[in-house]
Amino acid sequence: MGQITLREVRKSFGATEVIPPLSLEIEDGEFVVFVGPSGCGKSTLLRMIAGLEDISGGQILIDGKDASALPPARRGLAMVFQSYALYPHMTVAKNIAFPLRMAGMPAEEQDRLVENAARVLNLTDYLDRRPGQLSGGQRQRVAIGRAIVRKPEAFLFDEPLSNLDAALRVNMRLEITELHAKLESTMIYVTHDQVEAMTMADKIVILHAGRIEQVGTPLDLYHNPRNLFVAGFIGSPKMNFISGAPAAAYGAHTIGVRPEHLDVSTEAGLWQGRVTVAEHLGSDTFLHVQTDHGQLNARLQGDIDVYHGDTVWLTPNEAIMHRFDADGLTMK
Amino acid sequence: MDDKSFAYRAKKASGIAMMLAFLAFAVLPILWVLILSLRPATALFEPIWESPTNLTFDNFRGIADSGFPRALLNSFLTAGIATILSMIVGVPAAFALAKSRLRGKFVASWVLLLLRMAPPVGFVIPLFLIYINAGLIDTYPGLIMAYMTLTLPLVVWSMWTTFAQIPNELIESALMDGASLAKALVLVVIPAARPGVVAAAILGFLIAWNDFFFALIITRGSTVTAPVSIMNFISSDSVDWGSIAVAAICVTLPIIPVMVIANRYIVQSLSGAVKG
Numbered sequence A: 001m002g003q004i005t006l007r008e009v010r011k012s013f014g015a016t017e018v019i020p021p022l023s024l025e026i027e028d029g030e031f032v033v034f035v036g037p038s039g040c041g042k043s044t045l046l047r048m049i050a051g052l053e054d055i056s057g058g059q060i061l062i063d064g065k066d067a068s069a070l071p072p073a074r075r076g077l078a079m080v081f082q083s084y085a086l087y088p089h090m091t092v093a094k095n096i097a098f099p100l101r102m103a104g105m106p107a108e109e110q111d112r113l114v115e116n117a118a119r120v121l122n123l124t125d126y127l128d129r130r131p132g133q134l135s136g137g138q139r140q141r142v143a144i145g146r147a148i149v150r151k152p153e154a155f156l157f158d159e160p161l162s163n164l165d166a167a168l169r170v171n172m173r174l175e176i177t178e179l180h181a182k183l184e185s186t187m188i189y190v191t192h193d194q195v196e197a198m199t200m201a202d203k204i205v206i207l208h209a210g211r212i213e214q215v216g217t218p219l220d221l222y223h224n225p226r227n228l229f230v231a232g233f234i235g236s237p238k239m240n241f242i243s244g245a246p247a248a249a250y251g252a253h254t255i256g257v258r259p260e261h262l263d264v265s266t267e268a269g270l271w272q273g274r275v276t277v278a279e280h281l282g283s284d285t286f287l288h289v290q291t292d293h294g295q296l297n298a299r300l301q302g303d304i305d306v307y308h309g310d311t312v313w314l315t316p317n318e319a320i321m322h323r324f325d326a327d328g329l330t331m332k
Numbered sequence B: 001m002d003d004k005s006f007a008y009r010a011k012k013a014s015g016i017a018m019m020l021a022f023l024a025f026a027v028l029p030i031l032w033v034l035i036l037s038l039r040p041a042t043a044l045f046e047p048i049w050e051s052p053t054n055l056t057f058d059n060f061r062g063i064a065d066s067g068f069p070r071a072l073l074n075s076f077l078t079a080g081i082a083t084i085l086s087m088i089v090g091v092p093a094a095f096a097l098a099k100s101r102l103r104g105k106f107v108a109s110w111v112l113l114l115l116r117m118a119p120p121v122g123f124v125i126p127l128f129l130i131y132i133n134a135g136l137i138d139t140y141p142g143l144i145m146a147y148m149t150l151t152l153p154l155v156v157w158s159m160w161t162t163f164a165q166i167p168n169e170l171i172e173s174a175l176m177d178g179a180s181l182a183k184a185l186v187l188v189v190i191p192a193a194r195p196g197v198v199a200a201a202i203l204g205f206l207i208a209w210n211d212f213f214f215a216l217i218i219t220r221g222s223t224v225t226a227p228v229s230i231m232n233f234i235s236s237d238s239v240d241w242g243s244i245a246v247a248a249i250c251v252t253l254p255i256i257p258v259m260v261i262a263n264r265y266i267v268q269s270l271s272g273a274v275k276g
């Protein structure tokens, strides 16, 4: 079981309130991603759940029991750190066995579980090495191995992929997703990368300045963002925002149109503009268009015959347009 | 061609000359002591080339029968125990100072710095008065405690900076893995900081081992340490240079292997070799 409930938890460092009272329900087996810009309090919130950071108020329940005052060791959670935090003087096998050793498990039993974990993570050939002799991806896997051996209630990940290069990051993203499918245990994953959030999460929690902006499934957030911040944060390339007269025409203070929801024509349309950059990827074409209402981005499937300097007309798809009021909230 | 220019060679040659000069400066006294230790008292002040074969082991035999071996043992025991106790107390203290979010930590750092910088003379008079009243003069505990005023600040100060370099995530990782703080310290932090730990212990041992001043004031007879015992070879009308030379060798020899081992760690710890 790995059900976690946050009830009005708060965190202040001295006089600065980093997390205002925040409540959240995390179901057993769920893959939850905390996502938000750097400095918004994701790590702090995760560390509060882990017990590495005292909470300034509120309650943390793990499987229904109040864990607010428990030390990290007694919460039954495992954590994978951004820096991996492997023990530099221990071999890979000793690193992975460390939590079992702390739990007082007999040596043979430890060896068996370490071997299992190593097999799952393709680390069998590296068990006798030190962390210093491993590549970044291997270190990451050791850190994950150390987390999975003792079957914790939940896994906590703090930006585990940010020290890896792009190709490896995609691989590890898949590995972690597969691991979640295999273990079926609760995972809480912190990242500032909305692509990681969209691809991995069952449930995304969008944080901004310590506050929850919205909670939902990836597609829910994509289709029904609650406000300007969420609308701008989720989706790549970013949603286009237009204020003023064109927005007023749709009865809104600001309208938001995703690049993939703009019709592009070389003959006629609503907003005229000039292509400043055309990115031809083969599968997609990204157009950066300078219009009277500012710079707008459009994304088209396939390759189209539009180049730098061309004049184009953009037309929003009214049915899937987002309307925001003066406070930045989505209008119903 | 260019890099073998005259200027390059001149620079290199002058560099080597400077090193040789420094080497001579450092090694000559040692050679001299070695020669002195092997010369009979009658030939002490003759140049060695006038009677190069006039060598003897009398000085060594003489010292073996004196109180000096006992003094050497005293030095070893008191410096060793003071170092061990300082490590037992100082390492956890340094860990707490380096890693807890205590306010007023800077006060502790100032006090420690003050203790490190203050000359021992500053402590000796009050210490002496306390010791007389407490009956600690000429006792091992008295000497060990006096040495700890030297070794403990050194250990805490140097371990503080060593521990500060250990990433917090390493400790937090151990805590998440089910370790208590004490276990995290013993099983993770200290091994990860081993060069610094070894360096602190050795430097602590050496300042106690080399102490003369405290031992001179506190010891009388049975607890006299080697540096003080050397003074016994100086009497009002003669100085037994041969024995002093042997004693100097005896005080220096044991720390040579220690320094060889330590060198590696001290260099490592000075260059901050603790990486995650």
Ligand SMILES: Nc1ncnc2c1ncn2[C@@H]1O[C@H](COP(=O)(O)OP(=O)(O)O)[C@@H](O)[C@H]1O
Residues within 6 Å of the ligand: A013, A018, A036, A037, A038, A039, A040, A041, A042, A043, A044, A045
């Ligand atoms: N120990 C601390 N003392 C004071 N402020 C802190 C501390 N840890 C984090 N903060 C502040 O809390 C905010 C959130 O930090 P963090 O949770 O690390 O953000 P994120 O992980 O989302 O980038 C930041 O403004 C940061 O400066």
Ligand SMILES: [Mg+2]
Residues within 6 Å of the ligand: A042, A043, A044, A159
């Ligand atoms: Mg962070």
